Amino acid sequence: MGKILCVAEKPSIAKAVANHLAPAQAQDVRGLAWLKNYVFDYNFGRTWGASNVVFTSVAGHIKSTEFDQRYRSWNSCNPSQLFDAPIVNYVENDKKVIARNIEEQARSAQVLFIWTDCDREGEHIGTEIRDIALKINPRLEVKRAKFSNIERAHVISAAKNPVPLDEKQANAVAARIELDLRLGAAFTRMQTLALKPMIDRVQELKVISYGSCQFPTLGFVVDRYFRVKNFVPETFWYIKVTHKKEGISVNFNWKRGHLFDRMAVTVLFERCLMAKMAKVIKVQKKPTSKWKPLPLTTVELQKMGSRFLRMDSQRVMKIAEELYTKGWISYPRTETDQFDKGIDLKQIIEKQQQDGVWGPFAQGLMNGGFKQPRNGPHNDQAHPPIHPVNYVVGVQLNDEERRVYEFVVRRFLACCSEDAKGEATDIEISYGDEIFRTHGLIVLARNYLDVYPYDKWESSQQLPQFSVGETFVPTEAKMFDGETTAPGYLTEPELISLMDANGIGTDATMAEHIAKIKERTYVMTRLKGGGRNGGGDGNIEATSTGTRGARGGRGRGRGGRGGRGGGNSGSRQGGNRNGGVQEFIPTTLGVALIEGYDKVGFETSLSKPFLRKEMELQMKAICAGTTTRNDVVHQNLEKYREVFVRTTQQINVLKAVSLGQ
Known part of the structure; x- marks a missing residue:
């Protein structure tokens, strides 16, 4: 029976993986200083067969890169010399015990099996581990495990399918x-x-x-x-038309948006008033959808976390790392927003059915509501999108962990649901050769929105019936001014x-x-x-059309001269x-x-x-x-x-x- 030395990137991963692979609880044999080495037997099947395993860990990078000693002092050279100064790789004092532990265990091993995170940094740490081990035992066979979460089935699959660094x-x-x-x-x-x-x-x-x-x-x-x-700030002017029909007051917005020339807007507005009648030139009702979110990437987790979870991006990532280490979510550093078709997504959903809040939604997905997630444009070929791995009762988590875990779960369930469905109505009128339009939305089926409160999509006031060719005298037509906002x-x-x-x-x-x-x-x-x-x-930045208390101007109808008007579509919301x-x-x-x-x-x-x-x-x-x-x-x-x-x-x-x- 050969000896296989397994090395993880952090102690918590070593402990979790060892306990998955060991036939019974892995035996904890203390290594050097604070290090723990877990010893057990495991059958790696066709790869290495029955083997004696020592599972240990490092704590991130073992080696550091620094300038040669004579260049380290700030006054030792002109800073320009640092572009070419010799550099050295060395094991820092606080990491020497980790290196010695690897050396001791590698001496009698036949295989070095590296379990660092499957990303660029993990590969580099893996080469550091390899170089230390090979220096003591050049005959070692070196492989790495490819894994993205520490769920038992996934770990066992990684153990039996090693790959090169x-x-x-x-x-x-x-x-x-x-x-x-x-x-x-x-x-x-x-x-x-x-x-x-x-x-x-x-x-x-x-x-x-x-x-x-x-x-x-x-x-x-x-x-x-x-x-x-x-x-x-720049002053702009725009025209707004309002018409009351069937007891519903409808606001029609100017197709031009606004203009920065007051005289030009005044002339156009006068033409509207002289025309008196407005004519409906377009009525369009059509099904519409709000797309469900893409599978979750690291960048999206950081953005959404800082926006909705009341913590900065660094804290969000720290909490996500802790949830991953504890086995609750998948590896949280990924660029991938596509789920591999080989992943059993329903098995992941099934575990969430027991929750008192989103459990019923998960049950609905299992009972026919499941839809394959959308595919985004990114795939780093290393990790799947971030998703829950196991269900955890909220009381087992602190407040920050609960918020991040809940977001990951809700995002995943939303990805596996249907797009929200609605009916959109667009109406355009011609008034004095100017075009004005309004938009209405009725949400018919919320679908993913029922589990994903971070997105908003609400029904607007229902529009009255209009038909193409219909004419009417607008209840109110007014000219407003406003200012762009920073x-x-x-x-x-x-x-x-x-x-x-x-x-x-x-x-x-x-x-x-x-x-x-x-x-x-x-x-x-x-x-x-x-x-x-x-x-x-943030939308104001793109349009620079926010208003600062738009002011009413000349108009027809009850608003009259000098009435106060509302802001236009660039006004702040949310x-x-x-x-x-x-x-x-x-x-x-x-x-x-x-x-x-x-x-x-x-x-x-x-x-x-x-x-x-x-x-x-x-x-x-x-x-x-x-x-x-x-x-x-x-x-x-x-x-x-x-x-x-x-x-x-x-x-x-x-x-x-x-x-x-």
Whole structure:
């Protein structure tokens, strides 16, 4: 009977997997220091047969990457030398006991079976484990388990279907680690040594750090800040028609929306009044649907969590990791929004039937209401979308765990339901050669909305019967004016969306980059809508057509001259629903850093996402095998070196901005 050494990425996973594989409870044999090694026998079938298993763990990365000793002191060299300074990989003191435990167990093993998370970072940690073990026992066969949750059936399947480590993914992480070290150290030392003596007069800082993801993230916040600060409202004018029929008052909105030329709107409005009669030119009733949500990805979990669960994205991910470790949900770091057809989704739904809140909905899905989830455009070929693995009674979870778990369950059940169904009515009228229209909606079947309260779709007031060719004298026609409103400050869901769209960080690291700019006091946060310049609804940014108390003008009907009118479609809505969302406002230091680099004058500023986005695409190219780690590292160092040289040549520009000159 051969010996197989299994190594997980964290102690909790080692314990959970060992207890699934062991015929009885796995024997806990204490390893070195705090480490636990679980010993049991297991039959791996055709792969390795009956074997003696020692299951242990690491605690994330074992090795660190650092500059050679003579370059570690801030005064040891010019920061520019860090682009080429030799670097070393070594086991830090607090990880040496982990390395020694692997060495001891590997010495007598025939197989090293790695159980790290199935993502790029997990592959790299797997290579660290492998290198330590092979140094002691070069004859080891090395495999890895491919798993995305720690449900027993899934673990057993992974145990009997080992795969090789993915060297390409590990190389992509190694390239990213080297670039982050060199670029972060060079720019951080340069700007801290140059700016800290001046900034310390106002704000005591240990370091003014730079990161190739950190700065574009800050850049998004500062860019929105200036759009708010520099916003100049513009007055616009629009026409609104109201008609009462069958006891129902119907508002018809101008097809043009609004115009910024008062005289032009006045002329058009006069034509409407002179025409007197309005004519119905279109009546259309048609079935409509509100699509159910796509399967849940990490980015979507972070955005929805920060919007609806009253916690920031970093906290959401921490809670999700804990739920995964405890075996309640699948691996929470995934880009995939497609369920593999081989996954038994009904088996997952079946476990949720016992819940007192969403259990009846789950029963309805099992009794014929199940529909295959929609397929999104992303598949990382590593993990399924985030979904519940087991049912857990709410009292077993703390409040934050319960909220995240409930969201994951409700999202999954919604994915397996039907789209909401309704009937939409669109009516258009011609009045003085101008077109006005109204829209009505009747929700006929809520379907997924019954379990997914995070989406809203409500019936509007039922419209009276109109027929094409019908004419009428509008009850009221009025001309209003209003002002465009500034966009709100950037919220966390919006920031995550911008980072995702521009390739800043991965789904696994976005929350960390946001936390870093807060930690460095480059930004501060507050609840959305707080303060004098509090933000409006995110939709305003796209249209810039919010109104600030639209004012009534000349009109026909009971409104008359000077009556107060309502706002147009750009008005803010849903404020209460977004009440817990945080918005970001840059500090003086955050603004100074971004403005300084922008004014240095290179074509691609460090505050913009383009350099980092290109780097992230190159990481994916390493994974695909179309480029190499060395090529990516060399190309990016040359690009950033050019920026570094130019910055040092114009460091006085950066200093002047930081001093507010």
